[in-house]
Amino acid sequence: MPGVARVAPGVAVSVRDLWFSYRDAAPILRGVTFDARAGEMTVILGESGGGKTTLLRILKGLVMPLRGEIEILSSPLKRGLMGRLDPRVAYIPQQLGLIRSQSVVTNVLTGALARTGTLRSLLGLMPVEHTEEAEAILHMLGIGEKAALPVQTLSGGERQRVAIARSLMQHPTVILADEFVSQLDIVTSREIMSLARDVADRGVALVMTTHELDLAREFADRVIVLRDGAVALDSPAREVDEAALVKAIRG
Amino acid sequence: MNLRPSTVRPGKMAMLGVSGVLLAVLWHLGLADGPLLARGARNIGIFAQDLVPPDASVLPTVAGAMVETVEIAFAGTMLGFVGALPLALAANDTVSGRTAAGAVRMFLALVRTIPALLWAIVFVVAVGLGAGAGVLGLAMYSMGYMGKMFADAFDDIDPEVVEAVRGVGVGRLQLARFAILPETANAVLAQTLFVFEYNVRASSILGFVGAGGIGFYLLGYVQSLQYDALMMAILVTFAAVVVIDQASMRIRRRFLSVASHTATRS
Numbered sequence: 001m002p003g004v005a006r007v008a009p010g011v012a013v014s015v016r017d018l019w020f021s022y023r024d025a026a027p028i029l030r031g032v033t034f035d036a037r038a039g040e041m042t043v044i045l046g047e048s049g050g051g052k053t054t055l056l057r058i059l060k061g062l063v064m065p066l067r068g069e070i071e072i073l074s075s076p077l078k079r080g081l082m083g084r085l086d087p088r089v090a091y092i093p094q095q096l097g098l099i100r101s102q103s104v105v106t107n108v109l110t111g112a113l114a115r116t117g118t119l120r121s122l123l124g125l126m127p128v129e130h131t132e133e134a135e136a137i138l139h140m141l142g143i144g145e146k147a148a149l150p151v152q153t154l155s156g157g158e159r160q161r162v163a164i165a166r167s168l169m170q171h172p173t174v175i176l177a178d179e180f181v182s183q184l185d186i187v188t189s190r191e192i193m194s195l196a197r198d199v200a201d202r203g204v205a206l207v208m209t210t211h212e213l214d215l216a217r218e219f220a221d222r223v224i225v226l227r228d229g230a231v232a233l234d235s236p237a238r239e240v241d242e243a244a245l246v247k248a249i250r251g
Numbered sequence: 252m253n254l255r256p257s258t259v260r261p262g263k264m265a266m267l268g269v270s271g272v273l274l275a276v277l278w279h280l281g282l283a284d285g286p287l288l289a290r291g292a293r294n295i296g297i298f299a300q301d302l303v304p305p306d307a308s309v310l311p312t313v314a315g316a317m318v319e320t321v322e323i324a325f326a327g328t329m330l331g332f333v334g335a336l337p338l339a340l341a342a343n344d345t346v347s348g349r350t351a352a353g354a355v356r357m358f359l360a361l362v363r364t365i366p367a368l369l370w371a372i373v374f375v376v377a378v379g380l381g382a383g384a385g386v387l388g389l390a391m392y393s394m395g396y397m398g399k400m401f402a403d404a405f406d407d408i409d410p411e412v413v414e415a416v417r418g419v420g421v422g423r424l425q426l427a428r429f430a431i432l433p434e435t436a437n438a439v440l441a442q443t444l445f446v447f448e449y450n451v452r453a454s455s456i457l458g459f460v461g462a463g464g465i466g467f468y469l470l471g472y473v474q475s476l477q478y479d480a481l482m483m484a485i486l487v488t489f490a491a492v493v494v495i496d497q498a499s500m501r502i503r504r505r506f507l508s509v510a511s512h513t514a515t516r517s
Binding site: 057062084086087089090092093094095097098101110113121122166170 | 409411412413414415416417418419420421422423424425428429430433434436437
């Protein structure tokens with residue numbers, strides 16, 4: 001599978017005692033601790049305002065935690081020169097963050113920018129092997145023939161695939177996806193979830209938040225429930241029934 | 252909307268208050284003077300009679316000067332654009348950090364405080380009389396103005412686009428090139444056209460201070476009481492401004508149909 005570096009199974013992301021709050025407000029995260037494994041789909045559930053999005057943004061390095069530790073493959077989250085973020089962690093925001101006026105392949109190629117030289121990329125001289133890789137990934141995700149189209153002409157499910165393709169161009173250890181299928185109809189949701197399942201199966205640690213309990217139980221390896229900023233449940237998906245999930249979410 | 256009497260009354264009060272202030276200010280400025288106004292009206296009548304018919308013999312001269320005016324506006328806008336784009340990026344918090352961005356914003360505000368005409372005087376002193384001073388003066392003001400407009404457009408980008416591209420692990424210049432500029436390209440183009448329209452009007456008075464264009468003739472005809480020639484120059488200016496405004500507005504609308512609302516903010 002193009003775009004995915006094979007990773008030995010094991011802990012890819014380790015989160016220890018993560019705390020976060022905005023200034024003097026009540027903490028949004030209170031000592032969150034969990035592991036996400038390579039090759040597994042970890043789904044984070046919880047009511048809106050429970051800290052799910054904040055958690056992902058901290059894992060991406062967009063927000064600094066009050067305290068706590070995050071390790072990616074046993075090394076701390078990198079913060080590069082001039083605030084460059086760690087390319088091992090790919091991030092798909094809720095609205096996907098695609099550049100709508102640009103073509104699909106241009107959007108996907110931005111995923112490789114961290115490994116394209118700055119000057120080279122500013123001049124628009126993308127390496128041929130990057131373009132080939134981007135096209136191969138789009139093909140694998142079933143939208144190879146849309147490569148030249150502007151993103152704004154695509155359907156919701158197709159845009160989701162573009163976002164996945166961009167994150168795969170990063171050769172990520174982890175993919176963080178916020179409210180991953182919340183904007184899609186149920187049929188497309190299932191398609192995208194099984195695609196995500198394939199991506200995880202090849203060795204990426206996939207961490208996503210969602211409200212869809214059924215999809216979570218069907219596709220996830222592990223479910224984590226965040227309630228009031230703390231982990232209320234952390235269990236293999238097949239060992240937990242819906243009643244237990246609802247109880248953990250509602251409290 | 253439910254307009255209750257209590258919300259109308261303060262409005263009327265405010266209107267009365269403003270009218271009172273206006274009368275007081277007019278009196279203070281010496282405009283509440285009956286004989287003066289009567290004399291003014293008579294003079295306008297005489298002036299209006301001298302305006303017509305427009306003097307067709309000066310048409311080649313003023314038309315040539317109008318072409319120079321449009322050239323000054325074009326060159327000033329383009330040079331201003333070249334300065335404004337990098338400065339606007341430098342004024343973006345994400346690209347250059349909060350402290351540096353604040354300093355650049357301050358610099359842009361300072362440049363903008365000085366009107367184009369004053370900048371033109373500065374450059375007449377620096378490089379001498381002529382269109383060159385006009386181009387440079389207009390470029391300075393346009394740089395400050397467009398720099399501010401572009402910076403606002405950059406600030407208004409969907410934050411998720413910036414975060415998603417930052418998340419890839421890009422550098423700041425890459426972020427500008429691959430997220431900020433493509434997201435705002437339409438708005439930036441539309442705003443540049445808008446500033447060009449504005450500059451055609453602004454550059455028609457640059458000649459007042461010897462900085463080239465039709466303003467030189469406008470002022471000259473006024474001072475030598477050649478009101479029929481002045482009328483010709485005004486007609487030519489009016490025609491050029493209308494044609495350029497219309498053409499530019501059409502092009503801008505095509506960009507705006509896909510650009511964000513920020514493009515029309517000024």
